[in-house]
Amino acid sequence: MGQKINSLGFRLGKIKKHKSIWYSKFNKYQTILKEDIFIRQYLENLKLNFLNILILREEINNKILIVIEVSNLKSLDLDIKTIINNIKKKLKISEKILIKFNEIKNIFKNSRAITYLIITQLQKRISYKKIINNILSKIKKEKIGGIKISIAGRINGAELARYEWFKKGRIPLQTLRADIDFNFSKLYTSYGILGIKVWIFKKELY
Template sequence: MGQKIHPEGFRLGVKRKGDKVDFKSSWYSDRDFADLLGEDLKVRDHIEKKLRRAGIANITIRKAAEQGEVAVDIYTARPGIVIGKGGSEVDALRNELQDLTRKKVQVNVREVSRPELNAQLVAESIAEQLEGRAAFRRTMKRALTSAMRSGAEGCRIRCGGRLGGIEMSREETISEGRVPLHTLDADIEYGFKEAKTQMGQIGVKVWINHGVHDDFADGGR
């Protein structure tokens, strides 16, 4: 039986020398780890459900153990939807998270300036189009071309599930440029989104190689 591992976890501890490892959560606890982890999962789940159409690329959570405060950074391609008119939406979200965690919560909205180079946003865009009954090959090719034209060194897109009404599961993959999935020297970003279509569940996986010249600092992981 094949042994599987998540592409992000595979690369967490093996960044290039001098590079900072970006974790999705930043806190420490030697006694309440399970409770704090469950709190993180609830916060992410609430934000993803509330801001489903806001193009959320990443959510990072930082906690100060002594003060009991939580800082949530939301990386989005559509900050206007998250903030709302006069900041009404982000204020409502902050209040909801404070009721959820029973702690003081600070919400920071970060804009992703180049969503076509963010693997998670590309995967979500493809999944959204597939749910709208778009042709999967054309959708995948359009996203691949857009990423390469925007400066990616390589891109691979894979859709798996019941494609084209065929009962047996299969995967369709297209790629361009250099995407060394098993090489840790390059900066490979991974994104995944599940599309619920008329044909059933379809998983969309995206790998984007930014190489050593990654200059889209606002993209997050």
């Protein structure tokens, strides 16, 4: 079962929290859900490699708070006012929108940061084995239980698609108390799509 289900979805409500936190009446649920999907897609289309996007809604204060996790806060060059105005225009909403940034200092404990690192280096035509070996050597110093990285597709432009995976330590996917950070990303290349998955086993809770 641990191999056939999303590791985050499997743990939602137990040790993992939802990425959108709000409450609404049944007739409003569909429109609010569509708004959340649009906000996420709009921010991801900026291609600034945001690690996580959390949306909090306060109906009483008529406010939407968007918390964005980034790896390097200093490198961001954003006009937040135009971003907020564009979201408001597209969604035609009157709610007050606030955007807050949180910097993650240790990217080697974040699965999304590692997938971005792999994607940027693959785009520079660096060998996938060299990339993953560098990541595994750097992750030795971190206090984590284990890591697994998989790449699927026409790797290095090969004629046949294949599946390669690398593992270090434990990845107990069936254990609900295991704090596992998972991310899946796609890399669009001239010879096809590569699927990159990263599992990080941080620690056992309880």
